[in-house]
Amino acid sequence: xxxxxxxxxxxxxxxxxxxxxDEQHNRLLTVLxxxxxxxxxxxxxxxxxxxxxxxxFPHLWARNDDGQFSMRMDRVAEHLGxxxxxxxxxxxxxxxxxxxxxxxxxxxxxxxFARARKSVLRALMFSAGFQVLSENxxxxxxxxxxxxxxxxxxxxxxxxxxxxxxxxxxxxxFWDRVGQVLDFAFFNIRKFDQNGFNSVMDRIHVxxxxxxxxxxxxxxxxxxxxxxCSEKEDGLKWLLQRRNLVVHSLHLHPVxxxxxxxxxxxxxxxxxxxREKLRPRTPRDEMDLLAGQLNRAAELFSDFLAIxxxxxxxxxxxxxx
Numbered sequence: 001x002x003x004x005x006x007x008x009x010x011x012x013x014x015x016x017x018x019x020x021x022d023e024q025h026n027r028l029l030t031v032l033x034x035x036x037x038x039x040x041x042x043x044x045x046x047x048x049x050x051x052x053x054x055x056x057f058p059h060l061w062a063r064n065d066d067g068q069f070s071m072r073m074d075r076v077a078e079h080l081g082x083x084x085x086x087x088x089x090x091x092x093x094x095x096x097x098x099x100x101x102x103x104x105x106x107x108x109x110x111x112x113f114a115r116a117r118k119s120v121l122r123a124l125m126f127s128a129g130f131q132v133l134s135e136n137x138x139x140x141x142x143x144x145x146x147x148x149x150x151x152x153x154x155x156x157x158x159x160x161x162x163x164x165x166x167x168x169x170x171x172x173x174f175w176d177r178v179g180q181v182l183d184f185a186f187f188n189i190r191k192f193d194q195n196g197f198n199s200v201m202d203r204i205h206v207x208x209x210x211x212x213x214x215x216x217x218x219x220x221x222x223x224x225x226x227x228x229c230s231e232k233e234d235g236l237k238w239l240l241q242r243r244n245l246v247v248h249s250l251h252l253h254p255v256x257x258x259x260x261x262x263x264x265x266x267x268x269x270x271x272x273x274x275r276e277k278l279r280p281r282t283p284r285d286e287m288d289l290l291a292g293q294l295n296r297a298a299e300l301f302s303d304f305l306a307i308x309x310x311x312x313x314x315x316x317x318x319x320x321x
Contacts, residue, residue, distance in 0.1 A: 046118065049125045057121060058298035060113055073110075076305050077103040080185060081314030088319045096316060101190055102181075109177040113297060116174050119167035120290045126163050127283045130156035157283075161252045164286050171293050172243040175236060178304050185308045198236070201228045215310050220303035227300055234292040242289075252280050 050057055061069035078084055080102035087095035133156055137149040179197030183189045186200075186208050205225065209216045231237040246252060281289065 046121055046125065049128075050121055053124075057117060058295050059117075060110060060298055060301045072305060073106060076308055077106055078315050079309060079311075079313050080106075080181075081316065084316060084318055086318065099316075101184065105177075105181045105184060109174065109181060112170065112174045112177045113301070116167060116170035116297070117294060119163060119170050120287075120294050123160060123163035123167050123290060124287050126156065126160040127287055130160055131283070157254075160283055161254075164283075164290065165246045165252050167290050168239070168243050168246055168293075171290070171297065172239055174297055175239075178301075181308065182304070185311045198228060198240070201225065212310065215307065218307060218310060220306035221310075223303050224300055224307065227296060233289055234296050239293055252286070254280065254282070 056063065059065075074085070081099045082102035083098035083100065089095055130153060133153045137146070137153055175197040176192075179200040180192040182197075182204065183192055183200045186204050201224070209221070215221055228236045280286070
C-alpha cells in the first residue's frame with residue numbers, strides 16, 4: 001500500500017508538471033507574440049509618426065531629388081578610385097581589379113546617418129508618447145491600478161532618455177565616418193581606428209589647405225571647419241562634449257532642483273558656464289538639440305562631398321589596353 005501510494009503521488013506530481021509546462025509554454029508564446037508584434041510594427045509606427053511631423057525630417061539629399069544624389073555619390077566614389085560601371089577592354093583582356101573601399105566607406109557614412117536619423121526620430125516618438133501618458137495615465141492598460149500606471153509612465157520617460165543617448169552617440173559616430181572618408185581622400189589612409197573627424201580635419205587644415213588655393217578658398221571647407229570648431233549647440237565641439245558626457249560620465253536624466261548638489265559634484269571641475277552647456281534639459285529642449293545636430297549633418301554632407309572633389313582624382317581609366 002505504501003508503494004502504491006507513492007506511485008500515486010508521483011503520478012499526480014507528473015500531471016502537475018505537465019500542466020505547469022503547458023502554462024509556461026503558453027506564457028512564452030504570449031510574450032513572444034507581443035515581442036514579434038512590437039518588432040514588426042515599429043518600422044510602420046516610425047514611418048507614420050514621421051509623416052505627421054510639421055517639419056520634415058532631413059535626408060542627405062534634397063527634397064526634390066530625382067536621382068542626382070545617387071549619381072553624385074557614384075561620381076565621388078569613382079573620383080576616389082572606386083570601380084567604374086563600364087570598362088572598355090580588348091578581347092582576351094580583363095578589367096583591372098576593383099578598389100571597393102571608396103564606395104564602401106561612403107556607404108558606411110550614409111548608413112550611419114540613417115541610423116542616427118532613426119534614433120532621433122525614435123527619441124522624438126518616445127518623448128511625445130510619455131508626455132501624453134503622463135497627462136493621461138488612464139490610457140495605459142493598467143489604468144485601474146494607479147501605482148502600476150505611474151510606473152509605466154516613468155519607464156516610458158526613462159526609455160526616452162535612453163533613445164536620446166543613443167541618438168547623440170550615433171550623431172557623433174556619423175562624423176567619424178565622414179572623417180574616415182576624408183582620411184582616405186587626403187592622406188590615402190584606410191586604417192581608421194585612431195583618427196577621428198576632429199583629428200583628420202586638423203591635419204587637412206595644417207597640411208593640405210596651405211598647399212591648395214582652391215581648398216583654402218572653398219566655401220565648403222570653411223563651413224565644415226567652422227562647424228568643427230564651433231562650441232554652439234549645433235556645433236561639433238558641443239556634440240563631442242555631450243557624447244563624452246553620455247559615454248564616460250553621466251547618463252541623461254531630468255535634473256530636478258533637489259538634485260542640484262549632485263549635478264554640481266559630478267562636474268565640480270568645470271566652470272559654471274561650461275557646466276550649464278552640458279546640463280540635461282527638458283525632453284522638449286533635448287529634442288531641439290538633437291534636431292539641430294541632425295539638420296547640420298544633413299546640410300553639411302554636400303560640403304563634405306565638395307571638398308573630396310577638390311582632391312586629386314584617382315579615377316581609373318575606362319579604356320584598358
